[in-house]
Amino acid sequence: MVVAEVIEGKLSRIGKNLKSSLIRDLLKYATTPGAISFGGGAPDPETFPRSELAIIAKEVLEEEYKFALQYIPTEGDPELKREMIKLVKRIYGIEGIDEDNILLTNGSQQALDIIGRIFLDDDSYVIMERPSYLGAINAFYINFPKFITIPLEKDGIDVDRLEKVLKELDEKGEISKLKFVYVVPTFHNPAGVTMSLEKRKRLIELSEEYDFFIVEDDPYGALSFDEEVPDSIFKMAGPERVILLNTFSKILAPGLRIGVIIADKNIIRKTVMAKQSADLCSSGLNQRITARFLQRYDVLEYIKPTIRIYKEKRDTMIRALEEYLAPLGAKWNKPGGGLFIWVDLPDEYDTMEMLDIAKEKLVFYIPGAAFLVDGERCHAMRLSFCLPPKDKIVEGVERLRDVLIEYKGR
Amino acid sequence: MVVAEVIEGKLSRIGKNLKSSLIRDLLKYATTPGAISFGGGAPDPETFPRSELAIIAKEVLEEEYKFALQYIPTEGDPELKREMIKLVKRIYGIEGIDEDNILLTNGSQQALDIIGRIFLDDDSYVIMERPSYLGAINAFYINFPKFITIPLEKDGIDVDRLEKVLKELDEKGEISKLKFVYVVPTFHNPAGVTMSLEKRKRLIELSEEYDFFIVEDDPYGALSFDEEVPDSIFKMAGPERVILLNTFSKILAPGLRIGVIIADKNIIRKTVMAKQSADLCSSGLNQRITARFLQRYDVLEYIKPTIRIYKEKRDTMIRALEEYLAPLGAKWNKPGGGLFIWVDLPDEYDTMEMLDIAKEKLVFYIPGAAFLVDGERCHAMRLSFCLPPKDKIVEGVERLRDVLIEYKGR
Numbered sequence: 001m002v003v004a005e006v007i008e009g010k011l012s013r014i015g016k017n018l019k020s021s022l023i024r025d026l027l028k029y030a031t032t033p034g035a036i037s038f039g040g041g042a043p044d045p046e047t048f049p050r051s052e053l054a055i056i057a058k059e060v061l062e063e064e065y066k067f068a069l070q071y072i073p074t075e076g077d078p079e080l081k082r083e084m085i086k087l088v089k090r091i092y093g094i095e096g097i098d099e100d101n102i103l104l105t106n107g108s109q110q111a112l113d114i115i116g117r118i119f120l121d122d123d124s125y126v127i128m129e130r131p132s133y134l135g136a137i138n139a140f141y142i143n144f145p146k147f148i149t150i151p152l153e154k155d156g157i158d159v160d161r162l163e164k165v166l167k168e169l170d171e172k173g174e175i176s177k178l179k180f181v182y183v184v185p186t187f188h189n190p191a192g193v194t195m196s197l198e199k200r201k202r203l204i205e206l207s208e209e210y211d212f213f214i215v216e217d218d219p220y221g222a223l224s225f226d227e228e229v230p231d232s233i234f235k236m237a238g239p240e241r242v243i244l245l246n247t248f249s250k251i252l253a254p255g256l257r258i259g260v261i262i263a264d265k266n267i268i269r270k271t272v273m274a275k276q277s278a279d280l281c282s283s284g285l286n287q288r289i290t291a292r293f294l295q296r297y298d299v300l301e302y303i304k305p306t307i308r309i310y311k312e313k314r315d316t317m318i319r320a321l322e323e324y325l326a327p328l329g330a331k332w333n334k335p336g337g338g339l340f341i342w343v344d345l346p347d348e349y350d351t352m353e354m355l356d357i358a359k360e361k362l363v364f365y366i367p368g369a370a371f372l373v374d375g376e377r378c379h380a381m382r383l384s385f386c387l388p389p390k391d392k393i394v395e396g397v398e399r400l401r402d403v404l405i406e407y408k409g410r
Numbered sequence: 411m412v413v414a415e416v417i418e419g420k421l422s423r424i425g426k427n428l429k430s431s432l433i434r435d436l437l438k439y440a441t442t443p444g445a446i447s448f449g450g451g452a453p454d455p456e457t458f459p460r461s462e463l464a465i466i467a468k469e470v471l472e473e474e475y476k477f478a479l480q481y482i483p484t485e486g487d488p489e490l491k492r493e494m495i496k497l498v499k500r501i502y503g504i505e506g507i508d509e510d511n512i513l514l515t516n517g518s519q520q521a522l523d524i525i526g527r528i529f530l531d532d533d534s535y536v537i538m539e540r541p542s543y544l545g546a547i548n549a550f551y552i553n554f555p556k557f558i559t560i561p562l563e564k565d566g567i568d569v570d571r572l573e574k575v576l577k578e579l580d581e582k583g584e585i586s587k588l589k590f591v592y593v594v595p596t597f598h599n600p601a602g603v604t605m606s607l608e609k610r611k612r613l614i615e616l617s618e619e620y621d622f623f624i625v626e627d628d629p630y631g632a633l634s635f636d637e638e639v640p641d642s643i644f645k646m647a648g649p650e651r652v653i654l655l656n657t658f659s660k661i662l663a664p665g666l667r668i669g670v671i672i673a674d675k676n677i678i679r680k681t682v683m684a685k686q687s688a689d690l691c692s693s694g695l696n697q698r699i700t701a702r703f704l705q706r707y708d709v710l711e712y713i714k715p716t717i718r719i720y721k722e723k724r725d726t727m728i729r730a731l732e733e734y735l736a737p738l739g740a741k742w743n744k745p746g747g748g749l750f751i752w753v754d755l756p757d758e759y760d761t762m763e764m765l766d767i768a769k770e771k772l773v774f775y776i777p778g779a780a781f782l783v784d785g786e787r788c789h790a791m792r793l794s795f796c797l798p799p800k801d802k803i804v805e806g807v808e809r810l811r812d813v814l815i816e817y818k819g820r
Contacts, residue, residue, distance in 0.1 A: 004676045006650075010589050010623065011680065012553065015528035018683035024484070045476040053479070054471035057695075061464035066455040069463070069663035106516060109690040117552070118425035138687045142527070143422065179420050213420065240416075255479035255694040266414045270421065273428035277548045278688065280519040284665040285467075286693055 014142045021138065022370045026355075030364045036396035037364040038383040041189065041250075041339050047306040048253045049293070056292045060285065068285040074276045075268075076104025077287035083294040084260055088246075090300065091222055092232045100265045101239060103272055106282050108219055108247040108259040112139035114274045115215060115243065115261070119179040120145040125169065127181040129157050131342070131371030131380070133189045133217065136182055145179070147373040154333060156195025157183060159202040166210045180213040180243070186229050187220035187338025190371045190382035194336060197230035204237040217245045220338035222300065225311040227336030239264035248290060250339070251303050256286045310339070313385040313393060317341060320397035328404050339386045342368075344379065345404070351381040354407045361406075363399035424552045431548065432780045436765075440774045446806035447774040448793040451599065451660075451749050457716040458663045459703070466702045470695065478695040484686045485678075486514025487697035493704040494670055498656075500710065501632055502642045510675045511649060513682055516692050518629055518657040518669040522549035524684045525625060525653065525671070529589040530555040535579065537591040539567050541752070541781030541790070543599045543627065546592055555589070557783040564743060566605025567593060569612040576620045590623035590653070596639050597630035597748025600781045600792035604746055607640035614647040627655040630748035632710065635721040637746030649674040658700060660749070661713050666696045720749070720796055723803060727751060727795040730807035738814050749796045752778075754789065755814070761791040764817045771816075773809035 008016070030037035060068050067077075075081070081099045088094045105111040112135060120126060120143035128137065130149035140147070148165055151158045162181070169175045181203070185195035195203075207214050216233045234244040244262040252258075261271055275281075293299070314335065321332055321343065329346040343365075345351065351367040358364060368380035385393060418426070440447035470478050477487075485491070491509045498504045515521040522545060530536060530553035538547065540559035550557070558575055561568045572591070579585045591613070595605035605613075617624050626643045644654040654672040662668075671681055685691075703709070724745065731742055731753065739756040753775075755761065761777035768774060778790035795803060 006621070007674065007676045007680070009586070010529055012527065012529050012531045012534065012589075014684070015680055018528070018680055018687070020679075020683055021686055024686065040481075042481050045480055048475055048479040050471050050475035050479065053475075054468045057467040057471055058464045061460050061467055065458055065460035065463075067665075069458040069460065069665035070455055071450070071452050071659075071664045106689040106692070110688065113688050117422065118428070119420055119422050121422045124422065135690065142684075142687055176419070179422075211416070249481075253479035254481045255477075257689070257691070257693045264417065266417045270417070270425055270428055273430055274424070274552075276431055277428070277552055278520065278523050279516040279667070280545065281667070282516070283667045283693055283696055286695065 013144070017142070021134070022367070026364055026366065029359055032362060035362040035364060036388055036392050036399065038385065038388070038396060039364040039366055040387065041384055042254065042387060043250060044306070044309070044387055047303070047309070049297070049302060052297060053253070053289060053293060056296070057289050060288050060292060064288055068288045070284060072281050072284035072287070074272050074281050076102070076282060077284060077291055080104060080287045080291040083291050087294065087299070088262065092235050094232065094235050097262060101262055101268060103261045103268050103275060104282060104287060105259040105261060105275065106257045106279065107249055107254065108217065108245055109135050109139065110275070110278070111245045111259045111261045112136050114271050114278065116140040116143050117274050118270045123177055125174065125178040127162070127165070127178065128373060129183055129188070131190050131368060132182065132373070133184055134370050136217065137371075137373055140182070149373055152188065152191050152193060154193055156185060156193060156199045157203070159199050159206070162203070163206060166206060170210065175210055178210065178212045180215050181207070182215045182217065184217045185233060186218055187223060187335055189220065189338065190340050190366065190368070191342040192333050192335030192338060192340045194227065194229065200230055200233050200236065204233060204241060207237070207241050214242045215245065216242050219247045219250050222251050222303065223307055223310065223339070224337035225307060225314065229337070234262065243267060251299060252290065252293070256290055257282070258286060258290055310386055313390060314341070316390045316393045317383065317385040317397065320394045324397050324401040325404070328401065339384050341383045341385065343381050343383055345381070347379055349379045349404060349407060350377055351379060352377070354403060357403045357406050358400070361399045361403050363396050363403065365400070423554070427552070431544070432776070436774055436776065439769055442772060445772040445774060446798055446802050446809065448795065448798070448806060449774040449776055450797065451794055452664065452797060453660060454716070454719070454797055457713075457719070459707070459712060462707060463663070463699060463703060466706070467699050470698050470702060474698055478698045480694060482691050482694035482697065484682050484691050486512065486692060487694060487701055490514060490697045490701040493701050497704065497709070498672065502645050504642065504645050507672060511672055511678055513671045513678050513685060514692060514697060515669040515671060515685065516667045516689065517659055517664065518627065518655055519545050519549065520685070520688070521655045521669045521671045522546050522627075524681050524688065526550040526553050527684050528680045533587055535584065535588040537572070537575070537588065538783060539593055539598070541600050541778060542592065542783070543594055544780050546627065547781070547783055550592070559783055562598065562601050562603060564603055566595060566603060566609045567613070569609050569616070572613070573616060576616060580620065585620055588620065588622045590625050591617070592625045592627065593643075594627045595643060596628055597633060597745055599630065599748065600750050600776065600778070601752040602743050602745030602748060602750045604637065604639065610640055610643050610646065614643060614651060617647070617651050624652045625655065626652050629657045629660050632661050632713065633717055633720065633749070634747035635717060635724065639747070644672065653677060661709060662700065662703070666700055667692070668696060668700055723795040723800060724751070726800045726803045727793065727807065730804045734807050734811035735814070738811065749794050751793045751795065753791050753793055755791070757789055759789045759814060759817060760787055761789060762787070764813060767813045767816050768810070771809045771813050773806050773813065775810070
């Protein structure tokens with residue numbers, strides 16, 4: 001096709017290198033009738049407070065249309081920022097934050113994109129966990145930085161390995177090109193693990209010693225089943241060292257597209273300029289609705305039933321894994337919260353290759369390779385337990401067993 | 411401040427080069443009590459169909475929460491895309507567009523940002539009108555392309571000058587690095603002019619001859635007061651040559667943040683991947699509300715009273731300009747639609763410098779320099795007539811006269 005060739009010749013380096021996300025492509029199959037999907041991280045829509053939001057939306061449009069339907073400040077709705085300050089204090093015990101420390105974004109993905117834009121060049125280093133959240137990999141990737149990945153252990157990033165890498169960078173005279181270390185310390189996506197308090201403290205010490213920022217991405221911290229969550233890195237080290245990302249996508253509803261960057265005022269100033277160029281401002285309607293919801297309801301009380309359901313689903317999935325996948329040599333962690341279980345299979349299973357059989361058997365997961373910077377061969381997979389009902393979780397894991405057996409037999 | 415220094419050292423090339431927008435800073439002053447602002451392009455909030463949207467929002471949240479509050483496809487709500495196809499046919503007479511030709515964005519600014527990302531590198535050329543929409547300048551700027559600007563005349567871009575520039579690029583062997591020409595052909599922002607049909611055809615011929623894309627940005631085409639608008643460039647040349655941008659910000663409400671890119675499927679495929687990395691998806695709530703509004707009401711009929719009001723305001727402003735600014739040597743165009751009048755003052759007026767006096771006298775405009783790529787000295791200014799009531803328009807122009815007189819006297 002002529003047009004395709006013309007276009008290819010006109011594309012930028014970014015344009016040429018953009019790839020379609022595996023998850024995106026998988027989600028198309030996952031809606032096949034009869035399919036059971038452990039793929040996406042989309043919350044159960046029945047947990048959305050739809051009636052409350054419907055009443056609030058009507059009121060906001062009738063009474064606050066001058067704000068809600070107009071352009072709003074790039075930084076976000078001042079009312080929602082004030083609610084955010086209260087919420088951050090309740091969730092993390094973080095104090096001393098004011099409106100200048102906050103940028104409201106279109107979901108966390110825009111926060112990641114903006115962080116990547118303002119910090120990363122093609123001679124920059126960025127350090128990620130292995131595996132890491134693929135939305136972050138994608139967002140940082142388009143700035144073509146040098147990725148360094150550090151293995152993730154049961155209690156978070158391998159800080160000894162991290163220190164070794166930092167030392168090497170320092171010896172090479174490259175340490176000043178390291179911009180930040182990106183971590184999801186609590187109920188990790190995809191790995192489900194939580195970084196210990198001790199490792200959080202080591203990470204902060206290293207950030208002081210080697211002068212880098214820590215990007216602490218915490219979409220799941222409020223979704224704790226039974227674990228005491230260690231202090232947030234931001235709470236311990238403050239905005240001098242830490243950029244904290246959060247979102248309402250998992251505790252309220254993704255469709256409102258509200259994420260937040262909490263950081264030093266000087267960083268926020270730059271993120272605001274970047275957002276201005278990216279989309280001028282977010283929707284005042286969505287932000288004002290969210291602000292009014294937070295004023296009227298206790299969102300942390302409100303999600304407790306949801307968390308109970310997620311906990312039961314986690315337990316159901318763990319039991320099914322024990323019954324169906326343990327005999328085949330599978331290993332996994334038991335996450336204390338969040339949405340994901342990371343299942344490690346014996347070496348001979350290439351979970352990417354195995355997808356074809358999974359499609360036939362109508363069960364979906366995300367292959368581990370999606371969460372690796374270089375997309376290398378991987379014998380792990382991410383299972384999300386939040387969306388399917390409990391009986392389907394059991395049936396889906398049983399189907400997974402059949403997929404493994406058939407893959408091995410081929 | 412130590413943190414500020416640390417941050418400066420960590421910033422990327424983009425991060426270091428981001429500047430705060432002049433308009434943004436001005437808007438803060440414009441809300442001073444007693445101020446009259448001809449600054450922003452924000453529509454009159456009383457024109458927003460708030461009651462209709464309130465009812466629809468409530469219904470969508472109650473009945474379509476599974477879509478509206480969940481993650482939606484990156485491309486946008488399929489229902490809104492279908493409405494968009496019908497609207498594009500009605501407004502432009504464009505046929506043969508299907509859903510694969512459409513990406514819904516967070517307002518036009520995100521469309522501009524994505525276009526810049528996928529096409530522009532630092533060795534690329536991009537051609538803009540002079541003056542040009544500053545949101546486009548900002549969005550393209552962060553990719554550090556080489557800007558070439560072509561003067562705007564009363565009937566649109568100077569095509570002879572454009573041809574000369576293209577020839578020069580060709581002779582230098584650089585023409586393949588020209589990615590696109592960006593134009594706002596109808597009711598130009600900031601200049602208010604409309605490109606003639608003849609010039610549109612010449613532009614298309616040149617795009618064939620020199621092999622570049624035309625980015626046709628048309629936020630104001632539906633806001634025609636009395637003029638017959640020439641055929642859209644996209645309608646005449648099709649997706650092989652043209653990328654059409656549109657938005658609901660001026661005909662419905664900016665707070666819904668809905669823009670659209672209409673282009674060849676292969677380009678859309680790339681823009682979708684870029685949006686995925688930028689913010690995963692837009693708000694399903696806003697898009698579904700807009701889709702239902704379009705199904706229930708005729709948006710083009712609905713804005714007719716608004717257009718009548720804008721026309722009256724334009725006439726009021728033109729009369730005031732004749733009375734107060736013509737005697738001082740000011741010249742302007744009479745726009746056939748849209749929101750803006752571009753006022754040219756004699757050489758001795760530097761409209762950027764003059765702002766300090768304008769702030770004292772509580773009247774606001776956007777200095778012409780904001781719309782020039784290099785921000786050079788400029789004796790023109792953009793006046794928006796959409797927001798202030800008619801008596802305030804007269805009073806504001808009178809204040810402007812006082813500003814000019816005082817500036818000249820200093």
